[in-house]
Amino acid sequence: MRRFSKLAAMAMAVLIGAPASAEEWAPKGSLTLEIGFAAGGTTDVIGRVLAKVMEEQTGWNIVAENRTGGGGIAMLTGIAKRPPRGDVIGMGVNMPVLAKLATDPDTMAFALDDLDYLGTVASTPIVIVARKDAPFDDMRSMIDYSIENGPISIGFIALGQRLVMEKVARETGAKFNLVAGEGSSETMKLILGGQVQAGFSSGEHFPFEDAGDMKEIATTAPERVSWAPDAPTFIESGIDIFFDPVFFIATTKGTDPAAVAALSQALDAAVATDEVAEAVRNAIRNDPKNLGSEGARQMMLDGLENFIALNN
Amino acid sequence: MVDIATILAGFSDAFTLEILLLVIFGVAVGQLVGAIPGIGPIMTMAIAIPFTFAMNPLTAIAFLVGVNKGGLVGGAIPAVLINTPGTPDAAATALDGYPLARQGKALKATKMALFSSITGDTFSDLVLITVSAPLAVLALRMGPVEVMALMIFAFAVLSGLMGDSLVKGMIAALLGLLMAAVGTDPEASTPRLIFGMWDLYDGLPLTAVAIGALAISEVIRRLAESSGSVDPAIQIASSGDPADDRVSWAEYWACRIVLLRGAVIGTVLGALPGIGTTAASFMSYAFTKASDKDPGSYGRGNIKGIAATESANSAVMGANMIPLLTLGIPGNVGAALIISAFMIHGMQPGPLLFESQGRLVYGLFGAMIMANFINLWIGQAGLRLWVRAISAPESVIYSAAILLCFVGVNMADGGLFSVVFMVIFAVLGYLMQSYGFPLVIFIISFFLGPRFELSIAQSLALTNGDLTQIYRYPVAVALLVMAAATTVWLMRKNAQSRARSEAVENKAAQEG
Numbered sequence: 001m002r003r004f005s006k007l008a009a010m011a012m013a014v015l016i017g018a019p020a021s022a023e024e025w026a027p028k029g030s031l032t033l034e035i036g037f038a039a040g041g042t043t044d045v046i047g048r049v050l051a052k053v054m055e056e057q058t059g060w061n062i063v064a065e066n067r068t069g070g071g072g073i074a075m076l077t078g079i080a081k082r083p084p085r086g087d088v089i090g091m092g093v094n095m096p097v098l099a100k101l102a103t104d105p106d107t108m109a110f111a112l113d114d115l116d117y118l119g120t121v122a123s124t125p126i127v128i129v130a131r132k133d134a135p136f137d138d139m140r141s142m143i144d145y146s147i148e149n150g151p152i153s154i155g156f157i158a159l160g161q162r163l164v165m166e167k168v169a170r171e172t173g174a175k176f177n178l179v180a181g182e183g184s185s186e187t188m189k190l191i192l193g194g195q196v197q198a199g200f201s202s203g204e205h206f207p208f209e210d211a212g213d214m215k216e217i218a219t220t221a222p223e224r225v226s227w228a229p230d231a232p233t234f235i236e237s238g239i240d241i242f243f244d245p246v247f248f249i250a251t252t253k254g255t256d257p258a259a260v261a262a263l264s265q266a267l268d269a270a271v272a273t274d275e276v277a278e279a280v281r282n283a284i285r286n287d288p289k290n291l292g293s294e295g296a297r298q299m300m301l302d303g304l305e306n307f308i309a310l311n312n
Numbered sequence: 313m314v315d316i317a318t319i320l321a322g323f324s325d326a327f328t329l330e331i332l333l334l335v336i337f338g339v340a341v342g343q344l345v346g347a348i349p350g351i352g353p354i355m356t357m358a359i360a361i362p363f364t365f366a367m368n369p370l371t372a373i374a375f376l377v378g379v380n381k382g383g384l385v386g387g388a389i390p391a392v393l394i395n396t397p398g399t400p401d402a403a404a405t406a407l408d409g410y411p412l413a414r415q416g417k418a419l420k421a422t423k424m425a426l427f428s429s430i431t432g433d434t435f436s437d438l439v440l441i442t443v444s445a446p447l448a449v450l451a452l453r454m455g456p457v458e459v460m461a462l463m464i465f466a467f468a469v470l471s472g473l474m475g476d477s478l479v480k481g482m483i484a485a486l487l488g489l490l491m492a493a494v495g496t497d498p499e500a501s502t503p504r505l506i507f508g509m510w511d512l513y514d515g516l517p518l519t520a521v522a523i524g525a526l527a528i529s530e531v532i533r534r535l536a537e538s539s540g541s542v543d544p545a546i547q548i549a550s551s552g553d554p555a556d557d558r559v560s561w562a563e564y565w566a567c568r569i570v571l572l573r574g575a576v577i578g579t580v581l582g583a584l585p586g587i588g589t590t591a592a593s594f595m596s597y598a599f600t601k602a603s604d605k606d607p608g609s610y611g612r613g614n615i616k617g618i619a620a621t622e623s624a625n626s627a628v629m630g631a632n633m634i635p636l637l638t639l640g641i642p643g644n645v646g647a648a649l650i651i652s653a654f655m656i657h658g659m660q661p662g663p664l665l666f667e668s669q670g671r672l673v674y675g676l677f678g679a680m681i682m683a684n685f686i687n688l689w690i691g692q693a694g695l696r697l698w699v700r701a702i703s704a705p706e707s708v709i710y711s712a713a714i715l716l717c718f719v720g721v722n723m724a725d726g727g728l729f730s731v732v733f734m735v736i737f738a739v740l741g742y743l744m745q746s747y748g749f750p751l752v753i754f755i756i757s758f759f760l761g762p763r764f765e766l767s768i769a770q771s772l773a774l775t776n777g778d779l780t781q782i783y784r785y786p787v788a789v790a791l792l793v794m795a796a797a798t799t800v801w802l803m804r805k806n807a808q809s810r811a812r813s814e815a816v817e818n819k820a821a822q823e824g
Contacts, residue, residue, distance in 0.1 A: 039358060039648050045655045052362055064362070069514025070496050070503075077510040100501060107503055109510050153774055159501045179456070179773045180499045182586065182766060185641045189585060192639065195455035195774065207640050207662020282658050 025262040027087050030061040033249075034079065036072025036092035041183060042203055042283040043247060046121060047091045049279035053270040060266075071096025071158050073108070076250065080110035084252040086259030089118060094303050095126075095245040099160035102307035112304060114253045117296035118264040121247040121271055122280045122288045125221040126161070127228055128154070129205045129214045130198040131191055139218035139237035142198065143174040151175040155187035155199030160243065163310055164220060168239055202245065203284040220244075227285040241310060243303070248296050264293045314670040322674025325370055326682060334371055335378040335679055339686045342382020343694055347390055349398030349527050349713065351720045352519075353383020357649045361656070369657040370672055374679035376653055380646050381433060381683045384626045385691050388425035392618070393418055393702045396527035396713050398519075398720070400755045401593035401625040403526050407752070408610060408617030415613055418699050419557040424615050425622045426691040427564060428571055432623030434684050435575035436582060436630030440637075441677050445666075448638035451583045456770030457782060459584065461791035463764045466591045467757070468795035472598040472802045475750045476810070484744065484754040491516055492761020499769050515762065517730040520721045524734035525755055527717055529741030531710050536742075543706050559615075567619040570600050574620045578627025583634045585643040589625040590759045594752070596624035602802055607809055630680070636661055637673060 033054075035047040044066060051064040067075040072092030079090045101108055128139070136142040146152040154176050156162050165176050179196050181187045187199035188208065198217060208214040216231035222242040224233060234241045249267055251260065270276055271290045280288045291299055325331075345356045356379050364372030391397035392409030405425055412421035439447065454462070467485070474481030494505045495515030506512040574596040581592040600620035601610040610617050632643035633650075640662035642648035654661050659669055666673055702709060721734045744751050775781035782788055 039645060039652060041648075045652055048362065048652070049656065052365060066358070067514075070501050073501075074510060074513035077513065081510065096501075104502070109508075151776065162500070177773045177776060178499075179770050180766065181770075182498075186586065189452065189635070189639070189641050190455065193452035193455055195457075204640075207660045207664055211663040213663060278658070279656070282655060282660070 025086070025256070025258040026058075027060055027259075028085075029087065030063050031086075031263075032088045033062055033064045034067040034075045034088060034090040035064060036067060036069075036075035036090060038068045038183065039066050042124065043091065043093060045283050046247065046276075046279050050091070050121065050267075050270055050276055053273050053275050054266050057269055057273075058266050070100065073097055073100055076115065077109045079250065079252055080114040082252050084116075084254040084256070086251060086255045086263065089249055089251045089263060091121070091247060091249050093124065093245050093247055094300055095160040095243060096158045098300070098303045098307045099158065099163055101304055102311050103159070103163065112297075112300050115250040116253050116255050116260050117293055117300065118249045118251060118260065119267045119271070119293055120289060120291045120296050120299065121249065121267075121276075122284065122286050123221075123244050123246045124202050124284045124286060125219055125225040125228075126200055126202050126243075126245055127205075127219045127225065127231055128198050128217040129191065129201045129209070130217050131194070132213055132215050134197055134215070134217075136217065137215065138232055139234060139239070140232075142217055143168070143172050143237075146174045146176065147172075151177045152198065153177040153179055153196040155179050155181050155190045155196040157181050157184055157187060157200065160245075160307070161200045163307070164234075164241055164243070167241055167310055168234075171239060206285065243306060243310075246291075246296075246299060246303075248300070250296070260293065268292070314666055314674070318670040319674045322671040322676075323678040325671065325675040326374065326678025331371055331374050331679055332682065334367075334375045335683050336686050336690070338375040338378020339382035339683055339690050340694075342379040342384075343386040343389075343687075343690060344382075345379075346383035346386020347698065348386075349390055349396055349523050349717050349720055351716075351724065352387070352398060353380050354645050354649070355724050356383065357646060361649060361653055364653055365656060369654070369659065370675045370679070372653050372657065373650060373672075373676055374683075376650055377676065377680055378683045378686070380629060380650075381680075381687050382690070384433065384629060385426055385429050385687055388429065388618075388622055389422060389695070389698050390527075390713070392421045392425060393698065394709060394713065395530045396717075398523055398527060398717075400522055400526070400590040400752075400759050401621065403522075403752055403755060404593040404597045404621035404625075405618055406526075407597065407621075408612070408614050411611070411613035412615065412618075415556075417556045417613070418702070419695060420555075420559055421613075421615070421618060422695045422699065423559045423692075424563075424567075424618045426688065426695065427559060428567070428574070428619040428622035429626040430684055430688050430691075431571050432575040432578055432625070432627035433630055433687075434681075435572075435623075436579040436627040437677070437680050437684065439579050440630050440633050440680075444634045444638050447583050448634050451585075451635060452639070454584055454787070455785075456767050456774060457785045457788045458791065459587070460764070460767035460771045461782075461785075461788035461795070462584075462587075463591075463760060463767060465791045465795040465798070466595055466760065467764075468798045468802075469595045469598045470753065470756055471799060472602045472805075473594065473750065473752060474806075475748070475753075477748065480747075480749045481753055484749045484751070485757045488754040488757030488759075489761045489764075491521070491758050493765070498762075498766045511729045516758075517721070517733055518759070519724045520730040520734040521737045521758060522755060523717050523721055524737030525741035525744075525751060528714065528734060528738035529745060529751070531714055532738060532742045533745065534706065534710055538706070563615060567616050570596075570616045570619045571623045573599060574623030575627040578624040579631040582628035582631025582643060585632075585635045585641050586763055588644055588759070588763075589628045590756055592628045593621040593625040594756050596620040602805055607805070608813065633680075637665055637676075639663060640665070 033051045037043040048064045051062045055062040075090045136145045184204040190196040191199050205214050216228040219225050219231045220243050271288045277288050342353050345351045387402045388405045391402035391406035395406050395410040397403040397406045409421045577596045578592045581587050597620045601607050632647045635641040635643050636647045642651050721730050
């Protein structure tokens with residue numbers, strides 16, 4: 001089976017005309033996939049399945065490890081600073097990294113150019129959710145409610161989410177108490193327990209929505225999300241803000257081009273499988289999407305400009 | 313409500329030969345790695361998860377539960393036998409376990425740890441199986457303000473372990489909190505105290521600090537005390553009295569209140585996500601010590617000390633499944649890994665899990681009960697082996713322990729960077745011990761620090777920056793009152809026992 005998939009990968013490489021050297025490259029020893037988030041989250045689940053599928057397809061020994069800290073910043077810092085051997089790749093989400101690079105570049109030990117991008121896995125839209133019985137149904141009514149009745153408590157887990165709500169408050173006069181949590185599951189707990197009125201979710205609320213305990217208020221994505229057609233975008237709500245978190249995979253800048261090509265090919269082949277698609281759908285109810293190496297780089301650069309604008 | 317047919321079907325799914333064998337395998341692996349400092353059940357589960365892809369859901373989860381439960385038992389073994397705990401909660405077990413081992417009662421101590429662990433675990437499993445839904449609703453009502461008050465209460469209880477000097481105890485506690493502040497702040501993700509070391513972005517490596525300060529520092533102490541002769545790691549000055557090798561029913565029964573209290577503390581704290589085993593085992597220990605007629609006997613080999621900590625930390629694990637299965641909210645890393653296993657098999661734990669996957673959930677309960685029995689059985693057999701292994705020469709045991717610590721930390725916390733911190737904290741731990749600063753207080757506040765800080769930040773946000781609003785949270789107020797009362801009670805108790813020991817010393821001086 002493994003030999004067959006290797007052959008298939010080779011045939012595919014020939015068909016799409018990849019450089020021959022990429023096929024010859026293989027990691028010396030094992031390849032580590034560092035996941036920038038803790039075990040049990042959506043990034044972790046998708047990352048582990050991805051690592052397994054890549055391992056089956058390439059025959060490389062791939063180890064998935066969680067490297068938490070600052071929403072992937074610690075992981076990417078480590079990757080940016082390592083010698084470029086092509087033996088460690090990292091999976092993160094663009095948003096926390098871009099938010100930090102936009103607001104606080106001096107405290108960051110790397111810039112976007114310190115990484116070689118291998119591709120993306122999927123975009124993971126973020127929505128604001130509230131308990132079913134909350135006295136507002138969408139972004140606009142939430143803002144109005146807070147202006148009339150005093151601050152609304154909002155659970156968040158990442159700096160980018162905080163920046164967005166601060167921008168909304170500045171532009172509309174709404175008042176929010178922003179309550180940090182250790183992970184989306186904590187935000188869900190705070191919402192269910194009634195300690196906060198609303199909070200950010202990237203899919204962790206699905207079981208509660210299915211059970212009729214929660215509703216979707218708005219999405220930060222540029223367009224409405226397929227699984228939340230009733231949640232308006234921020235732009236529709238009259239607030240000119242959007243962001244679209246994307247799972248991306250990168251390695252150290254200056255890695256042998258043959259290695260980068262082989263790695264990004266392996267990633268592309270894995271993202272195209274049904275197994276990865278199923279894991280992505282289970283975790284975030286979205287389809288996988290690989291923008292490719294260059295597409296991933298452009299996505300990061302555009303996203304950074306977007307966040308710089310958001311912070312002003 | 314799940315109907316009885318589903319429950320029976322679930323249990324009959326669990327009681328099959330395949331699951332039995334995998335649970336036996338999981339428990340055996342868990343006990344083995346639990347006994348190796350630094351590796352531990354969490355890491356083993358993380359490694360094992362990819363191997364469970366191919367299994368059916370119940371088999372996979374049963375195996376992981378076996379590893380987790382086996383690890384709980386295994387963790388106490390090195391703590392008791394050679395005083396090198398790999399985790400803070402095992403450090404609480406070592407407080408009385410190791411003195412007992414030195415008295416030649418190694419088997420008695422480890423057996424008590426095993427029995428207590430299984431008692432606590434079974435208690436919280438039963439709570440999970442019977443009343444998890446209402447408990448989960450109660451746990452949800454515990455918001456950030458209540459958790460902050462609970463942490464203050466925990467610190468108040470733990471002050472009972474401060475030892476003789478209040479000043480040294482406070483210094484150790486504050487040092488622990490300071491170390492916990494290393495990393496990024498929870499609200500604005502601004503790096504603090506990392507001195508340009510980006511690997512510290514997520515804080516000091518937990519395993520490295522715990523193993524360095526608790527286990528390696530003990531090895532350093534042994535080295536400093538060694539005289540060059542070849543001694544076994546543990547002097548089994550076996551009295552030849554078989555009573556020293558077993559736990560009689562009377563001894564177990566005498567600990568019933570202690571065990572029950574530990575199990576309740578563990579279950580309550582376990583049902584609240586994010587607090588963890590450390591607070592539970594130390595709070596149980598501190599309560600047991602403070603309420604005993606003879607608190608001076610603790611730390612010198614009182615079997616109740618082992619009962620208190622092991623029942624509490626094992627009870628946390630079962631209770632951690634309460635928020636996980638009823639709400640889909642993992643209580644700790646172990647539970648988070650089990651969620652991963654669920655999600656990989658396409659199931660999303662949450663409020664509908666009992667309805668949509670009732671059969672699987674009851675299968676899991678069946679596997680948990682099975683794992684408890686197997687834990688007892690394998691533990692009984694394994695302990696004899698461990699106790700025998702430990703009678704090898706000190707030089708062999710401690711060099712093996714150092715090697716395992718280095719390898720374990722290297723694997724668990726990501727590389728040599730963490731090993732360096734392990735060594736730094738080993739030296740710090742040794743110095744603290746030598747100068748009479750309570751090391752356990754340092755470690756507890758280091759482990760509780762991040763959650764304490766986050767709960768303060770959350771409470772400030774919720775109260776609009778005005779903590780005097782706390783009067784609107786009755787549970788929090790009650791906890792704070794309890795904290796104040798506990799502090800006063802403990803200080804009195806301490807003063808009394810000090811006066812008593814001074815009186816004894818004076819008397820001895822006069823007679824001498």
